[in-house]
Amino acid sequence: MLLSRYERMIARRYLLPGRGEAFIFLVASISLVAVMLGVAALVVVMSVMNGFRAELFDKIVGLNGHAVVQGYDGQLRDWRQVLAEAKATKGVTSAIPLIEQPLISTYKGRTEPVLVRGMRVSDIRTNETIKDNVVVGDLSSLTPGSNNVAIGSRLAEALGASVGSEIQLFNIQGHATPFGTVPRVIPYRVSAIFEVGVYDYDKAFVIMPMEDAQNLLLMGDSVGMVEVNTVNPDKVDSIIAPLAAKVGNVAQVATWKSMNAQLFDALKVDRLVTFVVLSIIILVAVFNILSSLIMLVRAKTRDIAILRTMGAPRSSLLKIFMTVGTTIGALGIGAGLILGFIFIYFREGVVSFIGLVTGQQIWDPSMRYLTELPAKTDPVEVLGIVVMALIFSVLATLYPAYKAASTDPVQVLRYE
Known part of the structure; x- marks a missing residue:
């Protein structure tokens, strides 16, 4: 929508407050701020939700892989x-043998449930x-036979253990004796403490060599x-299907999706609902x-009539008021993007x-899974938010611009 020189001049004049138009300017400013807050809220919340999903996916897949082949009896x-x-x-990038078993750990009278994970030393490192x-x-x-283990940071806090501490692991499926089954209780030295950022993992994992x-x-x-692990986690079902058919008699295959x-x-679902709700704000x-704009058209009725008598076509008035409204929306969108990116950058603070x-x-990490608030901004999604807000802004200008363009100068100036 190209504007002539006089159309740009009039549009610029209507964007600035005139005498007796302070209230109209106040409403326009509130409109700009409202658009800014709506766009900022959408950018921030969608970035956080994208970051949450991406971070959670990376941590879960990083420890559990894209799929697991598990024996029917464990x-x-x-x-x-x-x-x-x-x-x-075809399509499989790596395969790693694992042992996982929930057990009980103790240290200085404190007891915590743990998930023991046995891995080959090369895979751990x-x-x-x-x-x-x-x-x-x-x-x-962490070497076979050393009885050294690595534990999660939250588990270390719960037990009060540190590097060098000797924790005990209980396996209730111990040796059978004439007096019943005696649980196995083996001490292990904590040689490393890790924090992957997923609360449930940091609270439970005990990693040791597979032989131990x-x-x-x-x-x-x-x-x-x-x-x-596969070349494409989104296509893991089709990639892993041939393997599932081959090992179906001894094991079952489960993907990260299932x-x-x-x-x-x-x-x-949360992401979709949040997007819809925040879009209503815009x-x-x-x-x-x-x-x-309706108030501005009412205040400028006499000016519009004079412009029409001077030869201004209806299309010019249509473009002028559409430009005024769209400019307010565009300024709000720009300010919202800046505010949103600032909030994302300083989100932890x-x-x-x-x-x-x-x-x-x-x-709360115990409720949110992750220990820190993540964020991942998707440029395509941000562009979609900008386009949506801009379309809404343009649509909002159509009725006031039409009313301005349809003003009858004869009726307005009859009693002037």
């Missing part, structure tokens, strides 16, 4: 054959989710599962633009400040 005795089949499957998040200690001391886990759980040469279906489905804001003022913990 053990894979011929796991080397399954491992070879997995590695030979190359797992980015673990090795990049070691808070204190060293993973190099087999000894603790009396599994012999068996493992619990084989973790599989294992975390409820969680990610809930996030998807819709309400553009109604303010509509009302301010904002959360801490709100918690300090209210006296409540706004981001």
Whole structure:
């Protein structure tokens, strides 16, 4: 929509407050602020929800893989054959044998449930989710037979343990005796403490060499599962289908989608509902633009009539008032983007400040899974928010602009 020189001059004049037009200017300013807050809220909330999903996905997949091949009775005795089949499957990038078993840990009278994970030493040291998040200690001391383990930071806090502490792990499935089954109680030295950022993992995981886990759980040469990673986690079902057919007689295959279906489905629904609700804020804001333009048209009726008698076509008046409303919306959108990005950058400080003022913990890791508030801004999504807000702003200008363009100068100036 190109404007001539005089149309731009008039539009610029109507954007600034005139004598006796302070109230109209106030309403227009409120409209701008409302659009700004609506756009900022959408950008911030959608970025946080994207970041939450991406961070949660990275942590879960980083520790559990895209899929797992698990024995029907909880053990894979011929796991080397399954491992070879997995590695030979097209689209599979890695396959790792694992042992996972919930047990009980104690330290100085404190008892906590744990999830013991046995891994090959090479896999422990190359797992980015673990090795990049070691808070204190060293993973190099985790060797078979050393009885050294790495534990999550939240578990360390709950037990009161630190590097060098000796915790005990209980396996109730111990040795049978004439007096019944005697649980196995084996001490382990904490050689490293890690914090992957997922509360449930940091609160439960005890990582040890696979040989030590087999000894603790009396599994012999068996493992619990084989973790599989693929080239595309979104297409894991089709990639893993040939493997599932080959190992179906000894094991079952579960993907990250099936294992975390409820969680990610809930996030998807929350994301959609949040977008719709916050979009209504922008819709309400553009109604303010509509009302301010209607008042402006009423205040400028005489000016409009004079312009019409001077030869201004209806299309010029239509473009002038559409430009005024769209400019208010565009300024609000620009200010909203700036405010939103500032909020995202300083989000941890904002959360801490709100918690300090209210006296409540706004981001509780035990409820939110992650220890920190994440954010991941999607440029395509931001562009969609901008386009949506701009379309709403343009639509809000149509009725006032039409009323201005349809003004009859004869009726207005008859009694002047």
